[in-house]
Amino acid sequence: xxxxxxxxxxxxxxxxxLVTLLPLNGLGLSLYYxxxxxxxxxxxxxxxxxxxxxxxxxxxxxxxxxxxxEVLAHGARLTxxxxxxxxxxxLSIMNRRxxxxxxxxxxxxxGRHRAYVGPYLLKEQKYLDAPWFQQAMQKGVxxxxxxxxxxxxxxxxxxxxxxxxxxxxxxxxxxxxDVFNRLVRTAQVGKSGDAYILDRQGRLQTxxxxxxxxxxxxxxxxxxxxxxxxxxxxxxxxxRQVLTAFSWICGGKWLLVIDQDPKEILGPLxxxxxxxxxVLALASLFVIVAVFILxxxxxRQLQTNDAERAAIDAQLAHSARLVSLGRMAAGVAHExxxxxxxxxxxxxxxQDILVPSELAKLEEGEVVGENLExxxxxxxxxxxxxxxxxxxxxxxxxxLEGIDINDVLRESYSFIEKEALFNNVKVQLDLxxxxxxxxxxxxxxxxxxxxxxxxxxxxxxxxxxxRVSSRADGSWLMVKVSDSGPGVPADLAGRIFDPFxxxxxxxxxxxxxxSISHSITQRLGGSLELENHPGQGATxxxxxxxxxxxxx
Amino acid sequence: MSPFKVLVVDDERDFxxxxxxxxxxxxxxxxxxxxxxxALEHLKVHKADVVVLDxxxxxxxxxxxxxxxxxxxxxxxxxxxxxxASVESGVEGLALEAFDYLIKPVKLDELIERIMEAFDRxxxxxxxxxxxxxxxx
Numbered sequence: 076x077x078x079x080x081x082x083x084x085x086x087x088x089x090x091x092x093l094v095t096l097l098p099l100n101g102l103g104l105s106l107y108y109x110x111x112x113x114x115x116x117x118x119x120x121x122x123x124x125x126x127x128x129x130x131x132x133x134x135x136x137x138x139x140x141x142x143x144x145e146v147l148a149h150g151a152r153l154t155x156x157x158x159x160x161x162x163x164x165x166l167s168i169m170n171r172r173x174x175x176x177x178x179x180x181x182x183x184x185x186g187r188h189r190a191y192v193g194p195y196l197l198k199e200q201k202y203l204d205a206p207w208f209q210q211a212m213q214k215g216v217x218x219x220x221x222x223x224x225x226x227x228x229x230x231x232x233x234x235x236x237x238x239x240x241x242x243x244x245x246x247x248x249x250x251x252x253d254v255f256n257r258l259v260r261t262a263q264v265g266k267s268g269d270a271y272i273l274d275r276q277g278r279l280q281t282x283x284x285x286x287x288x289x290x291x292x293x294x295x296x297x298x299x300x301x302x303x304x305x306x307x308x309x310x311x312x313x314x315r316q317v318l319t320a321f322s323w324i325c326g327g328k329w330l331l332v333i334d335q336d337p338k339e340i341l342g343p344l345x346x347x348x349x350x351x352x353x354v355l356a357l358a359s360l361f362v363i364v365a366v367f368i369l370x371x372x373x374x375r376q377l378q379t380n381d382a383e384r385a386a387i388d389a390q391l392a393h394s395a396r397l398v399s400l401g402r403m404a405a406g407v408a409h410e411x412x413x414x415x416x417x418x419x420x421x422x423x424x425x426q427d428i429l430v431p432s433e434l435a436k437l438e439e440g441e442v443v444g445e446n447l448e449x450x451x452x453x454x455x456x457x458x459x460x461x462x463x464x465x466x467x468x469x470x471x472x473x474x475l476e477g478i479d480i481n482d483v484l485r486e487s488y489s490f491i492e493k494e495a496l497f498n499n500v501k502v503q504l505d506l507x508x509x510x511x512x513x514x515x516x517x518x519x520x521x522x523x524x525x526x527x528x529x530x531x532x533x534x535x536x537x538x539x540x541x542r543v544s545s546r547a548d549g550s551w552l553m554v555k556v557s558d559s560g561p562g563v564p565a566d567l568a569g570r571i572f573d574p575f576x577x578x579x580x581x582x583x584x585x586x587x588x589x590s591i592s593h594s595i596t597q598r599l600g601g602s603l604e605l606e607n608h609p610g611q612g613a614t615x616x617x618x619x620x621x622x623x624x625x626x627x
Numbered sequence: 628m629s630p631f632k633v634l635v636v637d638d639e640r641d642f643x644x645x646x647x648x649x650x651x652x653x654x655x656x657x658x659x660x661x662x663x664x665x666a667l668e669h670l671k672v673h674k675a676d677v678v679v680l681d682x683x684x685x686x687x688x689x690x691x692x693x694x695x696x697x698x699x700x701x702x703x704x705x706x707x708x709x710x711x712a713s714v715e716s717g718v719e720g721l722a723l724e725a726f727d728y729l730i731k732p733v734k735l736d737e738l739i740e741r742i743m744e745a746f747d748r749x750x751x752x753x754x755x756x757x758x759x760x761x762x763x764x
Contacts, residue, residue, distance in 0.1 A: 405711060406711070408710065408711070409683065409709070409710040409711035410710070411710070412709075412710030412711075412730065412731040412732060413639055413642070413710040413731060415710075415731065415732045416639070416642050416710065416731035416732035416733070417639055417641040417642035417645070418732075419732040419734075420641070420642050420645035420646045420649065420732075420735070421641060421645050423645070423649055423735055424645045424648055424649050424652075427649055427652050454732055458732050462730065465730065
């Protein structure tokens, strides 16, 4: 494909792809993102609600236990609770109803552990400096953060103060961490879900499945967590993209955190999205293939049309050149005919005066008479030339008669036979016998054949070969004149039928022979074409309509 | 002298003078002028039976001159003689009732033959028109 076509093809392809693929993919991608967005939003909302539910459950769990301890603290007397067997009895009754207390203890206002039931040896320990004790003494009821304490095991306690005048003491219970942790863990979903509680210092209050042990700091920036409940997208310490629901519990004391890998939940939902993506890709592929095929078809059609138009243009230009050539020939003939006429009259007048009897009187009168005669002959010769030019110019109508092409070819050959012999050129006549007679112009055909044979002789030079053949081909008669010469250079092949175009040396040819031959064959309803084989000779093909002569 | 008068019109002086003299030498009553305008002037004074007229001349060209001659002297026969052979001028000349259209150079004998044929036609046309032919002296 030549440059302008390649450019056009590229531009058309780009534009067509843009106007089809842009809206298609715009629609597809916006759907894709909408799916994504909608699914994520739904998941976030679900996560937030789960966090709220869990937070309520945890708060309820703690509130129940606090209430029970308050009833105990306010309802019982110290002497009763200081009795460790009574206290143990109480603990076992409460735990029978799965109240999940690890131990119970009574601490007097000096911070001395007066009575204790539980798995640790904590009796008589001093708690005066323990923050939970101070808080309980101050506020009456206090739920601690997780701490190690004397037992060196992470736990948290609920402390309730009994106040009766100057006598006050604190009832303390440790919540069973396993039970509490299980409760928090019910908020986990799936293989990658995580749920845990943080205190205000960001320390884990319950173990995180993926993030660490109790009391480890958790990588959550508490300052940025909104009050109440919220859902954010964040990256975990190990680089996973997760959705995280936060819910403050116990009046902002603790933060319930639920991590969820959205991929795990959204996986099935994303199937629809991926199907859409696949359909989009397939549609785009179809569009691309269709665009390429259509552009290709269009360009090919365009090339065909252009080629046809170029051929017509060339034909018109050729005809126009022949017409102007005709005008020029007529002008030239005129310019020569006038002086010829004068010369003829002038010489004729001298001949009129010097009649033979007068010539006889002159010395060398014979030569004078002969020269006058020769002048007239030369005028006649020039007249022949100019009248032929005029004939060409006038494009005189062919004179049609029944013609044997082979006969004309043989006759034409007879004109060049001597020249061929002289140049040692072997001319092979390969004429198909029994060709039909056709209606054509004998003299003009002879001019064409003679011209082609002449050119062939010139092309092959000394010792070359020329082949002249004739045959019938359907509704055409074909005459081929081939030579073993160098052929026509490819870049000149398009111009050889132009008037005045010649490859011969100046003065050797007019450049009109092929042009005239071409126009003659066209006027006779046929054609003259070049089958060129640069380096291996040229073949000129004359095609004539196989029209039978009118029967008289 | 011939029974008819011939006027040759041509801007080529060499050709014109020589042709006129040769016609006269053959006993043709011939005269010559070098332009269309001169030809019309000439015809005003002298009669002519046949005019041999060049087509391409400076000033009034042959076709124009032919049109005037045929208008003024319909009985005069005109032979167009030219070096140029354009089909249009030939067709136009014949449409304007020129007797013939010849291309230079033409042999004198041939020209005289055509002139005589033209005169013959003039005689016939003249007889049909009722005017007597010029006397045969």
